[in-house]
Ligand SMILES: Cc1ncc(C[n+]2csc(CCOP(=O)(O)OP(=O)(O)O)c2C)c(N)n1
């Protein structure tokens with residue numbers, strides 16, 4: 001059995017590899033130095049690469065995001081960490097009006113090769129201002145790429161792809177993933193941003209998800225298998241661009257679609273994915289109405305049971321699939 | 334360092350020594366309650382008995398107590414993520430705070446907010462805040478309402494040395510100054526924003542100095558010295574009321590980690606020990622003893638009673654029910 005590594009270890013390793021390989025790469029963010037980052041991802045890096053390459057910033061998210069954009073325009077390779085993805089609200093102008101726009105607005109004369117890493121998601125009891133999944137906002141902004149790894153291998157593959165990309169990439173890490181384990185391939189696998197992967201083949205229903213929710217979908221698929229329901233799981237990996245084509249291909253086989261996302265249902269990226277399927281010829285392959293499993297349209301409550309009650313879970317995915325299959329074929333309520 | 338642009342409102346300074354003995358002891362008791370509360374919560378986290386996270390203000394008690402004891406009826410406050418001390422010094426109920434931390438329906442937020450969001454809006458406690466600097470605008474808004482309505486209340490706005498580096502610090506200090514809003518900005522400079530030393534993050538070195546450049550009275554004070562905080566806050570608050578903003582920078586220290594867990598890799602044991610040697614509670618106890626307001630027996634009894642009150646608050650809260658699941662969907666309107 002090959003060695004397992006945690007998602008956190010995989011991230012630290014790929015950051016180390018990147019900093020070692022590219023003199024122009026640098027890491028900046030709050031407490032990324034001696035503290036090692038709020039979630040311990042950059043532990044040991046300042047000791048290895050020094051405080052000129054691993055920079056502890058003051059609490060100035062807008063300012064240092066702007067600085068990263070400027071350095072990127074100059075051809076450097078900033079990797080910035082926003083300590084909790086909720087605080088990305090402070091960076092909105094810089095990301096939306098600056099990073100996303102420069103290349104296009106300047107007629108292709110600039111590029112902004114930066115990677116913004118940020119831990120998102122709920123399930124930790126951190127309440128309404130430290131638990132959100134706001135990635136759909138950026139899916140709505142042309143000019144930003146948004147990726148979301150699920151496993152240690154994905155984390156490394158997607159991170160390398162993000163670093164190789166000449167455009168701004170938002171790299172969402174779910175807090176509950178850091179301690180999860182997986183195996184790394186012997187030879188680094190090439191990931192392409194915007195290319196989904198089928199992680200489990202099945203005939204009865206397509207589960208499309210990303211990040212931690214993809215792992216929930218796999219768990220749900222195991223439970224469904226015990227009930228003789230054969231689920232296919234598509235790991236989107238990237239939300240922008242979104243590989244809806246791969247989902248359509250799967251739907252043409254299964255005829256059913258359940259999308260799983262942790263952001264709130266209304267205005268989430270799941271609605272976009274289902275719309276794209278509905279707009280494509282795969283629509284005719286559907287024999288049940290598609291469904292979404294998403295967070296309830298509320299802020300995240302503190303109490304553990306309340307929090308669990310509004311979040312997607314493997315159980316809720318199983319429920320949704322059961323419901324979808326219980327609908328009469330071709331007759332939508 | 335003291336930077337003052339305006340002369341103080343009253344000629345004679347307010348001092349703790351001039352208060353009745355009972356009041357002097359009550360201030361000690363408040364600091365002890367805050368400490369007992371945070372030490373209890375710290376223990377609960379260490380035992381794994383608590384959900385989420387919390388930030389402790391052990392060591393910083395004099396800042397909240399020395400400013401908020403001047404609060405008058407109608408004044409409001411905004412707190413921070415490190416907010417239990419603000420809430421207790423404001424006068425919130427230990428039991429309902431404990432209930433909130435335990436996620437109970439009887440907590441201040443019905444179990445939906447937790448440590449970082451304790452609030453009692455009706456009473457004028459406009460909330461702790463999980464976003465650094467997040468409450469600075471809210472405090473200005475409350476002060477704006479007082480001014481528009483010609484009320485002589487003040488908004489007291491707590492924030493850390495870290496918040497000073499956020500854009501909103503500039504925007505709100507400027508707004509408060511150009512519109513002459515009655516806000517007392519209270520910067521608890523506990524020397525660190527998580528792991529970043531304040532001296533490495535603060536260009537120009539002085540937070541009070543920065544505030545003075547917005548044209549408001551601003552003073553730096555020893556935040557481990559309750560007497561000093563009391564007197565300075567009294568003076569600045571008097572200047573704020575019916576008038577414009579002011580800022581007090583309290584030099585203080587958090588003894589415990591940044592949040593429930595912290596390896597303290599960014600500071601030395603010696604440094605922590607040095608600050609602890611200047612403990613605000615011990616220091617104030619000594620002062621009261623010298624003033625013959627306190628003796629050892631009384632001091633021990635107060636400390637014991639603080640621990641007892643906190644224990645009772647948690648014991649009672651623990652027996653309370655958790656919120657109904659349906660409450661997750663309450664107060665949602667869009
Ligand atoms: C906008 C924002 N950025 C980052 C954080 C994460 N964070 C919480 S507290 C903190 C340090 C704040 O330092 P300071 O303002 O000095 O307050 P202290 O914790 O020292 O009381 C950080 C980085 C946050 N909550 N909000």
Ligand SMILES: [Mg+2]
Pocket residue numbers: 493494495521522523524525526527
């Ligand atoms: Mg601080």
